[in-house]
Amino acid sequence: MLPEGCIEADVAVLGAGPAGCALALNLAPFKRVLLLDKGGPTPRRIGESLPAAAGRLLRDMNLERAFLEHGHARCYVTRSTWGSDDIVEQDALRNLDGPGWHLDRVRFDAWLADMAVERGAAMLARIRLLELQRSANVGEGWQLKVERMGKPLSVRARLLVDATGRDGVLARHVGAKRRAHGKLVCGWVFGHDSGASAGVSELHAEEEGWWYSAALPGRRRLLAFYTDADLPAARSAHSSQGLLARLEVVPHLHARLASERFAQIDEHGFCAAHSVMLDRPWGEDWLAIGDAALAFDPLSSQGLFNALYTGLAGAEAAYRYLQAERGALDEYGGEVDRIDQAYRKHLAAWYRLESRWPESEFWKRRRGCATPT
16 A cells, blocks of 8 residues: 555556566666556557567566467567568568557556555546756655545656657657657558458558558458658548548558458547657666657557667666666666667668659658658
């Protein structure tokens, strides 16, 4: 039971998504960790893909067996038309880590939160952050004022972790700058289908963007379209009707979903999907993890993997920092920078593979650039 009034913690984590929970469940057995989650109604998350390499992270966190017991859907094959009109199938046999997963994302996120609490983290949900400031005395960390169900609370923590996603709540308080690359947005719908393509994902380029679809647990399916916010095609992404009407420009995917008897359910969303990075995702007595540190273009399929990886790496850096190991946070920042450099290189290479529409503004922006601009 958490005390009322003032709460003392070694580490306070803003946000209880996958990154925040990954950090908490790894650090809580050794240090006092408090997860602060705004809770309440939140926009439906996509990002259902977890690459096979994440199995190694789950093993490192002693979570693999419990994760596999949840029965998330395996992804065995990716079908694509990218760089040509030919349909290419890439199967998981080429991957030494085996197949990845298509997740029931709501259940996955709730499970990570439960594991963080089970391993000793405290969690306060439905929190509203009122005030955030460094303590007057050097080395004492942070003082936070929050409100929970109308009741004010004070929190003191030696280290503060930003796991608030693309919002990056902490950045403006510490003078860090968020650097956005490109204008990519996503319109998406969820639906049901026959389940005949279980284990298959689809990736298809078109003149003004690209499409992704994945078969999910329970005969559910995600359909998403990506384009730039300032292009006319973005209007199609703002409504499920526009999205489904535009699908006709991708004949293979349109025919595939028709054969699967895809039927939309009442879930549609529109969100930012461009790359974002903090100019420095760490500093004196704070660090950022997950999308708060580095948000990926979804073409990479690495967003959720990055959340888990930076959560684990952040936990190690936080532990070392709290043990008075100099340079621990600097080393973490260097690792995030290396991830960013590799990500930019690989993303640019993938986009440059598509050259069928030389006059398309969407693809011209990505030709010869490290990231879309």
